[in-house]
Amino acid sequence: MAKNAGLLILSLSFLFFLFFSVAVSRNVTFDHRSLIIDGQRKLLISASIHYPRSVPAMWPDLVAAAKRGGVDVIETYVFWNGHEPSPGQYYFEDRFDLVRFAKIVRDAGMYMILRIGPFVAAEWNYGGVPVWLHYVPGTVFRTDNEPFKSHMASFTTFIVQMMKRENLFASQGGHIILAQIENEYGDIESVYGDGGRSYSRWAANMALSQNIGVPWIMCQQYDAPDNVINTCNSFYCDQFKPSSANKPKFWTENWPGWFQNFGTAKPHRPPEDIAFAVARFFQKGGSLQNYYMYHGGTNFGRTSGGPFITTSYDYDAPIDEYGLVRLPKWSHLKELHEAIKLCEQTLLYGTSKFLSLGSHQEADIFEHSGKCVAFLANVDERNDKLVIFRNVRYNLPAWSVSILPDCKNVVFNTAKVRSQNSRVEMVPENLKASAGSGKLSWQVYTEKAGVWGAPDLIKNELVDHINTTKDTTDYLWYTTSFYIDGNEFLSNGSLPILMVESKGHAVQAFVNGQLQANSSGYTIKLEAPITLRAGVNEIALLSMTVGLQNAGPFYEWLGAGLTSVKISGLRNGGLDLSGAAWAYKIGLVGEHQNIFKADGNHDVRWTPASDPPKNQPLTWYKVEVAPPQGNEPVALDMQSMWKGQAWLNGKAIGRYWSLTSSVYNKCTQNCDYRGPFSPDKCRTGCGEISQRWYHVPRSWFQPSGNTLVFFEEKGGDPTRITFARRRVTAGAPA
Numbered sequence: 001m002a003k004n005a006g007l008l009i010l011s012l013s014f015l016f017f018l019f020f021s022v023a024v025s026r027n028v029t030f031d032h033r034s035l036i037i038d039g040q041r042k043l044l045i046s047a048s049i050h051y052p053r054s055v056p057a058m059w060p061d062l063v064a065a066a067k068r069g070g071v072d073v074i075e076t077y078v079f080w081n082g083h084e085p086s087p088g089q090y091y092f093e094d095r096f097d098l099v100r101f102a103k104i105v106r107d108a109g110m111y112m113i114l115r116i117g118p119f120v121a122a123e124w125n126y127g128g129v130p131v132w133l134h135y136v137p138g139t140v141f142r143t144d145n146e147p148f149k150s151h152m153a154s155f156t157t158f159i160v161q162m163m164k165r166e167n168l169f170a171s172q173g174g175h176i177i178l179a180q181i182e183n184e185y186g187d188i189e190s191v192y193g194d195g196g197r198s199y200s201r202w203a204a205n206m207a208l209s210q211n212i213g214v215p216w217i218m219c220q221q222y223d224a225p226d227n228v229i230n231t232c233n234s235f236y237c238d239q240f241k242p243s244s245a246n247k248p249k250f251w252t253e254n255w256p257g258w259f260q261n262f263g264t265a266k267p268h269r270p271p272e273d274i275a276f277a278v279a280r281f282f283q284k285g286g287s288l289q290n291y292y293m294y295h296g297g298t299n300f301g302r303t304s305g306g307p308f309i310t311t312s313y314d315y316d317a318p319i320d321e322y323g324l325v326r327l328p329k330w331s332h333l334k335e336l337h338e339a340i341k342l343c344e345q346t347l348l349y350g351t352s353k354f355l356s357l358g359s360h361q362e363a364d365i366f367e368h369s370g371k372c373v374a375f376l377a378n379v380d381e382r383n384d385k386l387v388i389f390r391n392v393r394y395n396l397p398a399w400s401v402s403i404l405p406d407c408k409n410v411v412f413n414t415a416k417v418r419s420q421n422s423r424v425e426m427v428p429e430n431l432k433a434s435a436g437s438g439k440l441s442w443q444v445y446t447e448k449a450g451v452w453g454a455p456d457l458i459k460n461e462l463v464d465h466i467n468t469t470k471d472t473t474d475y476l477w478y479t480t481s482f483y484i485d486g487n488e489f490l491s492n493g494s495l496p497i498l499m500v501e502s503k504g505h506a507v508q509a510f511v512n513g514q515l516q517a518n519s520s521g522y523t524i525k526l527e528a529p530i531t532l533r534a535g536v537n538e539i540a541l542l543s544m545t546v547g548l549q550n551a552g553p554f555y556e557w558l559g560a561g562l563t564s565v566k567i568s569g570l571r572n573g574g575l576d577l578s579g580a581a582w583a584y585k586i587g588l589v590g591e592h593q594n595i596f597k598a599d600g601n602h603d604v605r606w607t608p609a610s611d612p613p614k615n616q617p618l619t620w621y622k623v624e625v626a627p628p629q630g631n632e633p634v635a636l637d638m639q640s641m642w643k644g645q646a647w648l649n650g651k652a653i654g655r656y657w658s659l660t661s662s663v664y665n666k667c668t669q670n671c672d673y674r675g676p677f678s679p680d681k682c683r684t685g686c687g688e689i690s691q692r693w694y695h696v697p698r699s700w701f702q703p704s705g706n707t708l709v710f711f712e713e714k715g716g717d718p719t720r721i722t723f724a725r726r727r728v729t730a731g732a733p734a
Ligand SMILES: *[C@@H]1O[C@H](CO)[C@@H](O)[C@H](O)[C@H]1NC(C)=O
Pocket: 027, 028, 029, 036, 038, 039
């Protein structure tokens, strides 16, 4: 035993030596069939895990779970606005420690695809481009525009240099086998006219000039230059054709689920259909496919795009938001990967033959040096079908692919899920005071409605929200006051009506300090009766953003905030306040004072409250708690609160919002996997709170003295907030 262990250590250290000390450069090229690494064609299964959507403490397990799932490559975007918060100021700590993440992937013995973008979309705030760049004079994003190109080129170069310094490109002995420039630009290029075309050319050339020694890819770039590989992003890519005959068929975004918006039901994609899509892709000549997402994770803080994308970015991915494998999806795909890998050599080096087996049934047969592989597909959306292939009868379930690594035996059928389902529970646990201190002690700080301190701006017009805050905060106060003569009120008792129009995303109207109306949406038309008094009235409108637009042509110009404020239902008709003198304040007192920061170094006076106020707007709550028991992943159950933000020990958990999805969303408990998938096909949770639980990473807790801070905008009951531990109660994978 001991001797063997010694041998093992010896050989391990030899491997270690080989891998790290002699980091041999790899020759990564491509031909019409696949990527070629050191002369070998490669069939690659890739998985998107975005490093800032989890925490460093989770990274090793996430990568290991991907590897166990049969994944060869980890793919990530690079998040420019996380890395360059102000021009030339870079940040690579904590969740944004890209090099650390890359090395975890490398040390797991996996490859990496680095999608630098640096525009990424990704349901990430502003598509990943820093908001400050919009305010560099003359800038227009993603077109032939000097300021944009120069900032984009410097960031791209910065990232490439950083990876080179660490020898992370395969050409240097590292594991990065592909890098991506721009993203899904071909779909909108024509909107930018000539500027679009010359910009995408420029982007490709700028990328190529970086000399990274591995190929560049561009997603959905139908006119990519010869030495750049264009790739497919979609629910199905079996019909995808690369832009020229010398390029392989790559699928950079295979969506195993979908993201969620606040106020909509949860989307799901059945494992049978995702497996079908993957098998069809390899059947039709694909050689690299990537799950977007394999682990979706969490949009911590204010990083979610949108507007209205939830803080959870679970994506119904094979690994759930909390880092637990999702069954049966994860294991069904694992079995699929094993089946496909059995076919790798024959698929990549064989000649292929197409054979029709019926009106909706087809075989693709690959043969190479005496070996034979067949994929038998039944693309009928309703009916199973018995087919005869090489004199053998095969029953092909509807909408399925059977994989025959020897042209005889079916080792896998995409519609037959053999792996167990798991049952996952969110086990509630009351917040408890830190050891010894007994009852929870809450502290409260209430913001006053309206401009506090000196206004940032006074104007006789309604200004754009984003232009004013530059997204340093979600919140912008618009306040004005006006005089009403007592005779103006209608004698029949009808109240005046406040009418507010806004470009979104949410607004609360305080009249004389009282919250009297609220609304939210992509555009807002609020109409609500309000109580005014004879004399001077103050109206304070809190405008809020809920994640900035992250894609679309000229998306950076989309505004937010109020465009019209009127009062009707007065004896003389009404009042148009749109051109009144408006005083503006960017952000809240609590934000300026960083009262959610762990060090508590601020001027705000918290008030102890044994029974904290409920249903009170604009209220900060603070409480010290013990960490939850056990070691399962943890969430906060926020259903007793309405809308706001939450922090633990100064770390931003994210926006919460107990918005209920419509009962009229299309929901189904038994999703039919057959037929083409779309995000609306299989939703659950209609009529329920769209996001109730908010992931709080375990690594953010200390053994004792953990500070939770909540900012509630409209009113909630903090005493009913609980933790919930995510527990798998059956069917844990082997
Ligand atoms: C890299 O691989 C390609 C294709 O297999 C080959 O043509 C080329 O000579 C190789 N380059 C080096 C430096 O080995």
